[in-house]
Amino acid sequence: MSQILVIAEHDNRTIKAGTLSTVTAAKAIGGEIHVLVAGAGCRAAADAAAGIAGVSRVLLADAAAYAHQLPESLAPLIAELGKKYSHVLAAATTSGKNFMPRAAALLDVAQISDIVEVVSPDTFVRPIYAGNALATVQSADPIKLITVRTTAYGEAAQGSSIAAIENCDFVAAQNIASFVSEQLSVSKRPELTSAAIVISGGRGMQNGENFVLLERVADKLGAAIGASRAAVDAGFVPNDMQVGQTGKIVAPDLYIAVGISGAIQHLAGMKDSKVIVAINKDAEAPIFQVADYGLVADLFKALPELEAAL
Amino acid sequence: MKILVAIKRVVDANVKVRVKSDGTGVELSNAKMAINPFCEIAVEEAIRMKEAGAADEVIAVSVGPQACSEQLRTALALGADRGILVPAEGQVEPLAVAKILQALVVKEGIDLVIVGKQSIDTDNNQVGQMLAALCNFPQGTFACKATLKDGKIEVTREVDGGEQTVLLTLPAVLTTDLRLNEPRYASLPNIMKAKKKPIDTISAADLGVDIASRLTTLKVMPPVERSAGIIVESVAELVKKLKTEAKVI
Numbered sequence: 422m423s424q425i426l427v428i429a430e431h432d433n434r435t436i437k438a439g440t441l442s443t444v445t446a447a448k449a450i451g452g453e454i455h456v457l458v459a460g461a462g463c464r465a466a467a468d469a470a471a472g473i474a475g476v477s478r479v480l481l482a483d484a485a486a487y488a489h490q491l492p493e494s495l496a497p498l499i500a501e502l503g504k505k506y507s508h509v510l511a512a513a514t515t516s517g518k519n520f521m522p523r524a525a526a527l528l529d530v531a532q533i534s535d536i537v538e539v540v541s542p543d544t545f546v547r548p549i550y551a552g553n554a555l556a557t558v559q560s561a562d563p564i565k566l567i568t569v570r571t572t573a574y575g576e577a578a579q580g581s582s583i584a585a586i587e588n589c590d591f592v593a594a595q596n597i598a599s600f601v602s603e604q605l606s607v608s609k610r611p612e613l614t615s616a617a618i619v620i621s622g623g624r625g626m627q628n629g630e631n632f633v634l635l636e637r638v639a640d641k642l643g644a645a646i647g648a649s650r651a652a653v654d655a656g657f658v659p660n661d662m663q664v665g666q667t668g669k670i671v672a673p674d675l676y677i678a679v680g681i682s683g684a685i686q687h688l689a690g691m692k693d694s695k696v697i698v699a700i701n702k703d704a705e706a707p708i709f710q711v712a713d714y715g716l717v718a719d720l721f722k723a724l725p726e727l728e729a730a731l
Numbered sequence: 732m733k734i735l736v737a738i739k740r741v742v743d744a745n746v747k748v749r750v751k752s753d754g755t756g757v758e759l760s761n762a763k764m765a766i767n768p769f770c771e772i773a774v775e776e777a778i779r780m781k782e783a784g785a786a787d788e789v790i791a792v793s794v795g796p797q798a799c800s801e802q803l804r805t806a807l808a809l810g811a812d813r814g815i816l817v818p819a820e821g822q823v824e825p826l827a828v829a830k831i832l833q834a835l836v837v838k839e840g841i842d843l844v845i846v847g848k849q850s851i852d853t854d855n856n857q858v859g860q861m862l863a864a865l866c867n868f869p870q871g872t873f874a875c876k877a878t879l880k881d882g883k884i885e886v887t888r889e890v891d892g893g894e895q896t897v898l899l900t901l902p903a904v905l906t907t908d909l910r911l912n913e914p915r916y917a918s919l920p921n922i923m924k925a926k927k928k929p930i931d932t933i934s935a936a937d938l939g940v941d942i943a944s945r946l947t948t949l950k951v952m953p954p955v956e957r958s959a960g961i962i963v964e965s966v967a968e969l970v971k972k973l974k975t976e977a978k979v980i
Contacts, residue, residue, distance in 0.1 A: 489895075492872075515873060515891045518860075519870075522856070532857050533946065534854065535854065549852065554757050554952065554954070559946065560945065595869075597868065597869040603890075603895040604894045605893040605894075606893045618980070653910075660875065667769075692954075727970070
């Protein structure tokens, strides 16, 4: 039976949604599931992890060295603990993508990035070429290090069970990297990667100020706001709003693409959405080829109309 | 300071690849190939550091078939001083590439390695982090800003919720994100000059690196294609369809 270690992403108090999806992927592998919560002052997050359905043990590494979860400290910890497991999993977020390959190299094993399906405990499906192909890969390594595309798995329930919490004393002190600051966007809207509805703007928005038109519709729908790479490159909006191969991968119930032509790399980030709506004045835009509902219209007319109709 | 930049030869970003009908991979014969876009940003960043007087030499390395020398020439035309080709056929996994780069870091006495955050073909996003682990260097991944400061490097990183800034000792590894810089185009005189710059060939075996695969690709399949839906005539019709037909609002 597999012994699976899931690395939790947390803010010292709560467990991020991506980790809950990762636990679901761990269940698909099958076996005993443990969760590592590493941080500084993160006991509350460990308590939260202990309540995730399907988790039998929580490892708590609470030390100053793990503040901000820098990969230079986290990877040696994961490599040390990982030796006792057959699988180590983390969400394929900017956090998991940062420390997991570092841990894999320390263990001298390959990493299997961004899995969307578990075929068997050693065989997984992952998208390549911006999702234009799905590769089924088999690992020959004794420990499988895996990042999980969270949109491919539902979130494990929380609060239904109480797993034991075990303290972990291993401390990987390092003096090569230090945290300076962080500038996080503050938004009352749902998180882009877990929102049920996402509305995104592209180059057709013409400038950043016009995104207020999307915001008004988003407010009516309780939606998150995204953007195409073109809109980010043009400086309309910050990069953390980018949906696409090189940005965030989303799969909401409803995705509304406004003024987005539908480049390959954008489609890679949203084509698994349940329902896609495209609003674009160019009837030939490739986005219409993947849209369930297309509206050929000037977005500056259509968005206020949409806001009024909701 | 000596900078090593790794570049990967990939299918051009604008080519829509098709899966081979026998499920062994994707069809790449005759496809237009290019430097991976993130690697181009890495080359640009290194050259800017050299132009600013912070670096003495920029070395570009590529692991792959002989044809990678085309992409190395492009890097030289952009301003890299010399190239290294490590020949390899078929897919070389990120861990093996990281081991090759580690050997070159030691051999060349490198102070800073800059690589792209991911390649647009295999989408792994691993090499920089693995290299940093093998060398025990700090890592500044998904960098959108990098500033050399008193023998250290301050890196601002693109993270899910916004940006994070870290301070790293040198030597270090950076992986580039899109907003780090806008790569220049090679000028004709520089393309001509690049033809005279050296490209050395070193085998993985000579570097003492085993590049055997750890993963076996069993099959490659096309994803389920979405088909185009319907065109609605008005916003009112769209809202009605979303409410009554799709039932998503």
